Amino acid sequence: MSAPLTILGSGHAGITLARDLRKLAPDLPLRLITREDGHYYYKPDLSKAFAAGKDADGLIKNPLEQLVEQLKAEVLARKDVTAIDPAAHAVQVDGQWLPYSKLVLATGADVIRLPIAGDAAAEMLSVNDREDYARFRSLLQPGAxxxxxxxxxxxxxxxxxxAAGGYAVRVVDIAGWPLNRLLPEAQGRALQDGLGKLGVTWQLGASVASLDRVGGAIEARFSDDSRATVDVVLSAVGLRPRIRLAADAGIACKAGIVVDDHLQTSAPDVYALGDCIEVNGRLLPYILPIANASRALAATLAGTPTKARFPAMPVIVKTPACPTLVNPPPPVAGSWEVTGTAPDLEAVYKDEAGKPLGFALTGAATSKRGQYVPLMPAIHEPA
Structure with a gap:
């Protein structure tokens, strides 16, 4: 039997690829290796599960046994790949080298951890997978x-x-308004007001200096010398592509794992997909780019080389208190032009020559998505 095509990671990117591949190559030997328990869940649901009343098990869409049957694949769960040998076409798991015909890195991203002082700093949580969510949820008492x-x-x-689930929420950020990297100030303020009406308290223009345990609570001290007493601390300062495994194997990496138009890395027969990749100098940690890339990569792996196209793909921010949609512009000098009345605002990002490169819509203006998408350049169009 030939070595299986191997996918590292059972997140949205890895499972989407496996499903797309099965449509084109139903008999191809396929193996998935994951550090998680192998049950499939939709990761974006993590940030909207409380209001929906779902616990960690309630997020599962396909249990491991069902997933194995659907994909007709071998799934190695709770396994860490510790090394890749591109020359030998093998990955190391539990000290054993497992061969692959082709390898796909769908390793995702790690949360960024801030260095914060205080004896409760180690109690700071993050939610990057279903097990993180289970731990976080277990600590939240009603009204926490x-x-x-x-x-x-x-x-x-x-x-x-x-906040919609009844918890008292305070958000701290060094920026002056929410989503400051994606939205102009007027729309950021509209989002701030919308969440404020839901009960969210804002601590903007400040950072957390220390977290200390005081009795049964945590005292947070901020850089502006103010303080707040809380029960649980959630860090959501961003994600960093998981590149160490690839980098240690000599695969080219920058901010992410560098891939070409076919999503191939610098190593033969090694590809990458999802939050871990860098395409033409850009990271694309969103759902729609993964869907586009997965279809193209599945075709390539099934024997029909296909370049991945990334057209303009707006991102829906899951904030019903102030509906928000953004098509992030590239890092090019320019400015936002904002029209409308808050919260129903339309913004277009234009370069210095007046060319539209991105847009953002809030409130009722999100219904105008179809008017703006055709005006946007592709994120990446292969040569």
Missing amino acids: RVLIIGAGLIGCEFANDL
């Missing part, structure tokens, strides 16, 4: 006071979800 560090996409989504 939650401090969220980070007012980015994940922080705002959790703030909306937790």
Whole structure:
């Protein structure tokens, strides 16, 4: 029997690829290796599970046994791949080298941990998988006071979800407004107001200096010398692509694992997909780019080389308190032009020559998505 095509990771990228591949190559030997328990869940659901009343088990869409049957694949769960040998076409698991015909790195991203002082700093949580969510949920008593560090996409989504679920939420961020890297100030303020009406308290322009245990609670001290007493601290300051395994194997990496238009890395027969990759200098940690890339990569792996296209793909921010949609512009000098009345605002990011490169919509203006998408350049169009 030939060595199996091997996918590292059972997150959305890895499972989507396996499903796309099975449509094209139903008999191809396939192996998935994952550090998680192998049950499939939709990771974006993590930040909206509280208001939906779902516990960690309630997020499971396909139990491991069902997934194995659907994919007709071998799934090695609770296994860490400790090394890749591209020359030998093998990965190391539990000290054993397992051969592969082709390898796909769908390893995702790790949470960024901030260096914070205090004897309760180690109690700071993050939610990057279903097990993290189970731990976080187990610590939340009804009406608990939650401090969220980070007012980015994940922080705002959790703030909306937790506040809607009856928790007292405070969000701290060094930025002046929420989603400051994605939205102009006027729209960031609209989001701030929307979540504020839901009960979210904001601590903007400040960072957390220390976290200390005081009785049964945690005292947070901020850089502006203010303090707050909370029960649980959630860090949501961002994600960093998991590249160490690839880098240790000599595979080219920058901020992410560098791939070409076919999603191939610098190593022969090694590809990458999802939050861990870098395409033409950009990270694409969103659902729609993964879907596009997965279809192209499945075709390539099934024998029909296909370049991955990344057209304009707006990101839906899961904040019902202030609906928000953004098509992030590339890191090019320019400015936002904002029209409308808060919270129903439309913004277009234009370069210095006046070319539209991105847009953002809030409130009722999100219904105008179809008017803006055709105006946007592709994120990446292969040559």
